[in-house]
Amino acid sequence: MSAEIHAHERVTDPTVHPSDALMKVPSFGPLEDAPCGLCGGADSRLLVVQHWFGEDFRVVQCTTCGMIRTNPRPSPEWKASFYDPRCNGLAETVGRDFVYAPAADRLPSYARLLRFILDFVPRGKRLIDVGAASCVFAGMARDAGLEAVACDYSSDALAHGAEHYKVETLQSPAEAIAAPDASFDVVTIFHTIEHLPAPLEVLRELHRILKPGGMVFLETPNYTLHALIQTRLRFLMPVYRFLTKKPLGLPWVPFDHYYHWTPRHLCDALERAGFRQARARHIFGYRSNTKPNVLFWSAYMVYDVLAQLIYLATFRRYDLRLVLLATAVK
Ligand SMILES: [Zn+2]
Numbered sequence: 148m149s150a151e152i153h154a155h156e157r158v159t160d161p162t163v164h165p166s167d168a169l170m171k172v173p174s175f176g177p178l179e180d181a182p183c184g185l186c187g188g189a190d191s192r193l194l195v196v197q198h199w200f201g202e203d204f205r206v207v208q209c210t211t212c213g214m215i216r217t218n219p220r221p222s223p224e225w226k227a228s229f230y231d232p233r234c235n236g237l238a239e240t241v242g243r244d245f246v247y248a249p250a251a252d253r254l255p256s257y258a259r260l261l262r263f264i265l266d267f268v269p270r271g272k273r274l275i276d277v278g279a280a281s282c283v284f285a286g287m288a289r290d291a292g293l294e295a296v297a298c299d300y301s302s303d304a305l306a307h308g309a310e311h312y313k314v315e316t317l318q319s320p321a322e323a324i325a326a327p328d329a330s331f332d333v334v335t336i337f338h339t340i341e342h343l344p345a346p347l348e349v350l351r352e353l354h355r356i357l358k359p360g361g362m363v364f365l366e367t368p369n370y371t372l373h374a375l376i377q378t379r380l381r382f383l384m385p386v387y388r389f390l391t392k393k394p395l396g397l398p399w400v401p402f403d404h405y406y407h408w409t410p411r412h413l414c415d416a417l418e419r420a421g422f423r424q425a426r427a428r429h430i431f432g433y434r435s436n437t438k439p440n441v442l443f444w445s446a447y448m449v450y451d452v453l454a455q456l457i458y459l460a461t462f463r464r465y466d467l468r469l470v471l472l473a474t475a476v477k
Pocket residue numbers: 183184185186187188209210211212213214
């Protein structure tokens with residue numbers, strides 16, 4: 148297992164040269180230009196250019212609303228092929244189970260998230276996990292007494308989930324979920340929204356399938372610290388490069404993350420989509436799809452505690468915690 152994990156860490160390390168990576172990244176083809184997905188504004192200012200897999204990507208900030216996005220960005224066709232395990236080579240390299248099954252040390256972190264949700268949602272309610280991937284979370288929710296459905300656009304991922312976790316599955320893109328209006332009490336969508344080209348459309352769809360009074364729980368990376376370093380604290384960049392040995396700079400992952408969320412913009416987007424009581428929170432834990440090593444995990448914990456202290460000491464003005472959990476009510 149350790150060799151497989153090492154392999155996966157290598158392919159997600161932005162300092163790895165593409166020709167040396169195990170992952171087959173399909174050719175990007177022509178990048179597409181898109182206006183701000185939050186306010187529709189076309190004007191932006193450049194924050195940073197990053198070179199990934201043979202292509203330069205521009206991370207820009209909307210001059211109207213401040214939302215940060217990758218523009219221009221890879222096409223939906225590229226995205227579909229990149230996520231297809233038959234194309235990206237991960238399945239054949241590290242095994243199909245490794246692609247979908249989460250590292251065991253992430254499970255307590257998911258359990259913590261589930262416990263938080265169960266404080267709001269009584270058992271027996273109907274939950275849909277959008278962007279379910281491995282379906283592990285839907286399986287945990289089902290085991291905790293919720294009526295859980297795993298939704299993903301990948302039939303391959305859902306087949307794996309149905310086989311391993313025996314969960315009810317629904318194959319749909321997040322923008323057009325094949326479910327009637329007001330058919331769920333809870334929607335969860337974890338580490339998915341940043342990958343999607345039309346976030347507001349997705350949030351409106353989540354709003355549509357929720358019953359009145361239903362809740363959405365959305366987790367995504369918080370890019371506030373990235374933006375701060377890239378603008379006002381640029382002097383920290385050499386320190387970051389020295390400590391992480393990553394010459395590319397901060398992990399914007401611009402070829403895969405189309406939108407780079409902050410608490411303000413996430414709450415704004417939820418309210419534009421029709422939700423109320425939008426609030427950005429943070430549940431401690433690392434839920435990425437790479438197994439962190441001990442050094443990374445320790446640094447992450449120290450940072451998380453520091454960021455929490457900064458958040459409280461500034462009366463919730465500076466939220467530099469690396470992962471956001473937004474909650475909102477229909
Ligand atoms: Zn905007």
